[in-house]
Amino acid sequence: MKIIRAIKYLFLILVAIALVILxxxxxxxxxxxxxxxxxALWSGVDYAIELPLFVVILGGVVTGLLVGFVWxxxxxxxxxxxxxxxxxxxxxxxxxxxxxxxxxxxxxxxxLALVEDTGTxx
Numbered sequence: 709m710k711i712i713r714a715i716k717y718l719f720l721i722l723v724a725i726a727l728v729i730l731x732x733x734x735x736x737x738x739x740x741x742x743x744x745x746x747x748a749l750w751s752g753v754d755y756a757i758e759l760p761l762f763v764v765i766l767g768g769v770v771t772g773l774l775v776g777f778v779w780x781x782x783x784x785x786x787x788x789x790x791x792x793x794x795x796x797x798x799x800x801x802x803x804x805x806x807x808x809x810x811x812x813x814x815x816x817x818x819x820l821a822l823v824e825d826t827g828t829x830x
Contacts, residue, residue, distance in 0.1 A: 727766070730762055730765065730766075731760075731762040731766075733762075734760065734761035734762040734765065735760050735761070735762065736760065736761055737758045737759065737760055737761075738758070738759060738760075738761050738764060739756050739757070739758050740756065740757050740758075740759060740764065741754075741755065741756040742755045742756070743755075
């Protein structure tokens with residue numbers, strides 16, 4: 709277990725080092741605009757911001773991860789709802805079994821009780 713934890717921390721350290729190297733190599737500023745220049749002139753919205761390139765790269769990665777997580781959460785909604793329904797049904801059946809166990813006679817043999825109950829059901 710400790711080896712797995714050590715490997716996990718080593719991996720995280722390597723990822724952090726890679727991100728720092730990426731940031732140091734891409735410090736030059738870039739201009740991000742909301743709309744293309746022609747559309748900005750036509751609409752009157754000409755918003756632009758200047759950021760270091762590594763911020764743009766990491767922001768894109770984080771945005772992609774968030775969109776992916778939300779997409780998967782929405783896609784799996786049906787499975788979570790079905791599991792919730794199955795869990796409630798299982799709890800209801802467990803309560804019913806416990807109630808039936810509580811009604812049986814402790815001096816009566818279970819096998820004979822099943823046979824007798826089957827005979828009277830016909």
